Amino acid sequence: MIEWDNLSKGPVYVDYPPGKTAGGFLDFWQRPITDLGLTGPDQGKGGKYIVVGPEDDPAKYKKAGIYVFQSPTNNIFLGLRLLEDDPGFKDKFKSQLKISAVGRKPHADQFHREQKRTWSATAPRGLDYWKHLQQIVNEEPVREQDKPWMAMLEPLGIVKGKTFSPDERQTKILKEGAAMGELMTRNLQMNPRFAEHYWAGTHWYKSFDFSVEQETKGKVELDQRATWFYEAVTSSKGMVNPVVGAGQVYMTTKRDSKGNLLRADKTYRLHVPANVPVGQFWALTLYSENTCRPYENGEGTLRSANLDSRLKDLKRNPDGSVDLYVGAKAPAGYESNYMKTVGDDGWFVYFRLYAPLKPFFDKTFKLPDFEIVE
Numbered sequence: 001m002i003e004w005d006n007l008s009k010g011p012v013y014v015d016y017p018p019g020k021t022a023g024g025f026l027d028f029w030q031r032p033i034t035d036l037g038l039t040g041p042d043q044g045k046g047g048k049y050i051v052v053g054p055e056d057d058p059a060k061y062k063k064a065g066i067y068v069f070q071s072p073t074n075n076i077f078l079g080l081r082l083l084e085d086d087p088g089f090k091d092k093f094k095s096q097l098k099i100s101a102v103g104r105k106p107h108a109d110q111f112h113r114e115q116k117r118t119w120s121a122t123a124p125r126g127l128d129y130w131k132h133l134q135q136i137v138n139e140e141p142v143r144e145q146d147k148p149w150m151a152m153l154e155p156l157g158i159v160k161g162k163t164f165s166p167d168e169r170q171t172k173i174l175k176e177g178a179a180m181g182e183l184m185t186r187n188l189q190m191n192p193r194f195a196e197h198y199w200a201g202t203h204w205y206k207s208f209d210f211s212v213e214q215e216t217k218g219k220v221e222l223d224q225r226a227t228w229f230y231e232a233v234t235s236s237k238g239m240v241n242p243v244v245g246a247g248q249v250y251m252t253t254k255r256d257s258k259g260n261l262l263r264a265d266k267t268y269r270l271h272v273p274a275n276v277p278v279g280q281f282w283a284l285t286l287y288s289e290n291t292c293r294p295y296e297n298g299e300g301t302l303r304s305a306n307l308d309s310r311l312k313d314l315k316r317n318p319d320g321s322v323d324l325y326v327g328a329k330a331p332a333g334y335e336s337n338y339m340k341t342v343g344d345d346g347w348f349v350y351f352r353l354y355a356p357l358k359p360f361f362d363k364t365f366k367l368p369d370f371e372i373v374e
Contacts, residue, residue, distance in 0.1 A: 001080050002233075003099065007053030008074040008139065010101050011061060017096035018046035019089055020280070022248060022354075023080030024236040025051050028073040028140065030229055031214055032236045036080060039238030039247050041067050050102060051076060054141050061102065073140050079234045083280055083354060085310075121292040123230060127171060129178040130156070134164035185230045190254050190261065190289075192227050198251065199366045203259065207232070207250035207350060208240045231292045231348070242356055245279050249353040249360060257369035262348065264341035267327025268370040274320030276309065277365045279355030283308035284324055286339045289346030295339065307339060329374060 005012045014036075016023075021037035021044070033051060038044040048066045052058045058070045078099075082090055124132045133153075137160050142150055150160065156174065157166045166174060195205040210224035214235070228235070238247035255261055256268060276282045283306040286295040294305035307314065307324050313336045316322050325331055326349065330338035341347055351367060359365035 001078075003078045005051075005076050005078070005099075006074050006139070007051065007056070007071060007076060010103070011050050011052040011056060012076070013100050013102045014049045014051075014078065015096070015098040016042060016047055016049060017093050018042075018044060019093060020044060020083040021080050021093070022083060022236070022238055023078065024234070024238075025049070025069065025071070025076055025078055026234055026236075027071045028075040028136065029214075030225075030233065030235055031072070032212060032240075033071050033076065034067065034069045035237045036078075038083070039236065046096075072143070075136070075139060077234075121233065122290075123182065123292075125182065126175050126178055127166075129181075130158065130166070130174050131164060134158045185226050186289075188223060189227050189231050192223070194223050195227075199363060202367070202369050203253045203255040203257075204251050204351075204367055204369070205253070207252045208235065210240070212237050212240045231287070232350075244358050244361060245355050247356070249356045251351040251353070251367065252348060253369065254348050255369070257371050262326075262346065262370065264343055264345050264347060265328050266372055267325060267329050267331070267374040269331075269373045270324045270326070270370050271368055272322040272324060273365065273367070274317075275365075276353065277357035277359035278309075278353045279357060281309045281354050283352045283354075284339075285350050285352065286326060286341075287348050287350070289348055295341065295345075295347055307337060311336070325373070326370070327374070331373065 016036050019037075022039065023036035024040065025033040025036070027033055034040060034049070036042065036047075036049070041047065050058075050061045050066055050068045052061060052068070052070050053074050054070070054072050056070070058068050061068050082093060084090075084093075123129070137150075137153070137158055142160060153159070157164055157170055192205070192209070195209050198204050198206055207228060210221040210228070212235075214221050214225055239250065241247065242249055253262075262268065270284065272282070272284075285306050287293065288295050309322075314322060315334060315337050323334065323337060325334055325338040326347070327341050330340070353360055
């Protein structure tokens, strides 16, 4: 679930239910404001939260029993994932989650399902990129560190408080600039120069290769941010700095065992060893390299975006290990362990470990690379 809010007209109040969840508030730069749930201050016991805008005074809202946080941006979003095994937990959580403007009567949040709308995780392209940027510039305050950036945007026709109306010459330049910028980011996404392989002899690395704050004393972690937030959304303390038994690990790879980029016209096997060190579950999720959405391979071809350890029909080997397949053709007898790729759309995966345990951190557990089988 993701919900967007704008704090320019006042703070938001959330009555967050207890239970096993992973969530948090993020600002518009996708930096964590606070975690919610198991890795948040409520630690899975539920709590009341208020988030105020960048030009508000958080001291006005402090009172016993309420966690108050300030966002550096007006635009924020709340993202969460339910981790309970109890099938009744979803409905219970939905009925207890209450979100409202501060000062108004809290009401149960509305969850819309089966809307036949595609979730768009694709960055705006062409002139749309610059139109979106102009909109956000007008909605957000200019911080001290933003001023050089604002000066660079001005010759492009993006000025706070003014209408964006590029002429024909500017439009051509802006479209070309957006295309080149995306190509540079996609190259960095596929070949992250800052990343080190997590397990020796493999091409797996941690998706979150930056700090919770996404900056150090000496720099903003620019390449790290670009790589992750081009292909995905959200970050939290629990995702960036998981600890034994809490948080989530996101592992990714863009290459097979021979170092070649993963292709849609080939079929690959991932051998998942027995006893993956998780306190909750593990999941392999397939994404399109072109759209950054869960892979689009035809209506009804996937029962979910994941192959995960909770699936009852997942075929397991006698020793408890699991062979998963991604590619153009399902191996006979392994249809339940398979996710299909199509055409020439590249792909990538996240292997998630929920509540990772000690063997992950000390690397006595190791995930091998994808192997081509056909």
